[in-house]
Amino acid sequence: MLKQEFAARFTTEGHSCGGATGEGCKPVKGDTGWRFCDSVDCDVVYFSEAGDTRFTRPQLKVPVGVKETHGDRPLCYCFGHSIASIKEELRTKGRSDALEDIRAKMKNPGCRCETENPSGSCCLGSVAKGIQIARGELGANEPNPTPVSPSNSLVRRGEKIAKIGTIVSAIMASACCWLPLLLLAVGISGAGIAATLEAYRPLFIVVTFGFLAAAFYFAYRPQKAAGGDGHDCCATEPTEEKNCCAPSGNRGLTLMALNKVMLWVVTALAVAFLFFPSYVGMLVGTGGEAAVEENMNRAVIRIDGMSCEGCAATVAEAIRQVPGVLAVEVSYEQRQAVVGTEACCGVPQDAILAALEKAGYRGTFVSSQ
Numbered sequence: 001m002l003k004q005e006f007a008a009r010f011t012t013e014g015h016s017c018g019g020a021t022g023e024g025c026k027p028v029k030g031d032t033g034w035r036f037c038d039s040v041d042c043d044v045v046y047f048s049e050a051g052d053t054r055f056t057r058p059q060l061k062v063p064v065g066v067k068e069t070h071g072d073r074p075l076c077y078c079f080g081h082s083i084a085s086i087k088e089e090l091r092t093k094g095r096s097d098a099l100e101d102i103r104a105k106m107k108n109p110g111c112r113c114e115t116e117n118p119s120g121s122c123c124l125g126s127v128a129k130g131i132q133i134a135r136g137e138l139g140a141n142e143p144n145p146t147p148v149s150p151s152n153s154l155v156r157r158g159e160k161i162a163k164i165g166t167i168v169s170a171i172m173a174s175a176c177c178w179l180p181l182l183l184l185a186v187g188i189s190g191a192g193i194a195a196t197l198e199a200y201r202p203l204f205i206v207v208t209f210g211f212l213a214a215a216f217y218f219a220y221r222p223q224k225a226a227g228g229d230g231h232d233c234c235a236t237e238p239t240e241e242k243n244c245c246a247p248s249g250n251r252g253l254t255l256m257a258l259n260k261v262m263l264w265v266v267t268a269l270a271v272a273f274l275f276f277p278s279y280v281g282m283l284v285g286t287g288g289e290a291a292v293e294e295n296m297n298r299a300v301i302r303i304d305g306m307s308c309e310g311c312a313a314t315v316a317e318a319i320r321q322v323p324g325v326l327a328v329e330v331s332y333e334q335r336q337a338v339v340g341t342e343a344c345c346g347v348p349q350d351a352i353l354a355a356l357e358k359a360g361y362r363g364t365f366v367s368s369q
Helices: 083-093 098-106 124-141 150-173 175-185 193-220 251-274 276-284 309-320 349-359
Strands: 034-036 044-048 054-056 074-076 297-304 325-331 336-341 362-368
Touching (some): 074 124, 083 098, 083 124, 150 175, 150 193, 150 251, 175 193, 193 309
Antiparallel strands (some): 034 044, 044 054
């Protein structure tokens, strides 16, 4: 592999083909201490772990296709497959048979990956990646790029639907509290809507957790091993090589991490909406600016139809709009409201009951003084 003037620096216990013509080369068994760098971001091809010796692309007699970004870029040094030949296949046939051709020819004597491939290992992995690179380059330059894998597209679509479904169903699960408040704020009657939505709240909660479970599955599902393109022709093919250069970042890992962060954000929003009925009372309050005092004419009303603290806020706002009412205090736990009016005037019972009915609740006066 190495040019003659650099071959003397390469030693592997007497089994080197670095500067030879190729005749009599034998595969090196065991760990030699030398590593192959396949990164396109640096010029180094071989580097030693024991010392500081490195060999770069100009010092080799053969081009290292996996480190090139343009040109022929050979990948299979035994049977003559390169990115250029793969692109030609894709243009003429719409597919590449390079992997099948290599597997068929491997059955006969003639596979010399260990001595002719600069990486010293099986070329099927490099060829499989080369096919993807060729498709990407053709897709960027030609009007009809290769479509995305249907399975990957379905997974991404399913993940997106699961996240959106989680948020939507969680919002609907708490709609019995926030929707009447919203309608009341814009002057629209929400009569009966709270009770109707409350009946469907358990269903929406189940749907929310179903979507959330699906979203977690898509985000944390086991990744399939890349075995479809074949990495099993040679026992010496490394599963992971050290890189002599500092890593430039992994886009795949970054995208996966972003998806997981988004999932946890969705989870937090879903929990916030699901528990909205439990803390809405602290946000909107029920007592208003004025409290019912001893010198007021007071009345106690039993309220039917309240399903959460949000309903208490809605009831308080509905009663407060009745002319003559100075103060109102609503207790969701006791299901009652205390109304205060001027001492000189009676409590407008009919108007209060009408206001409650318009808001979607039923009231019964328990006492009045």
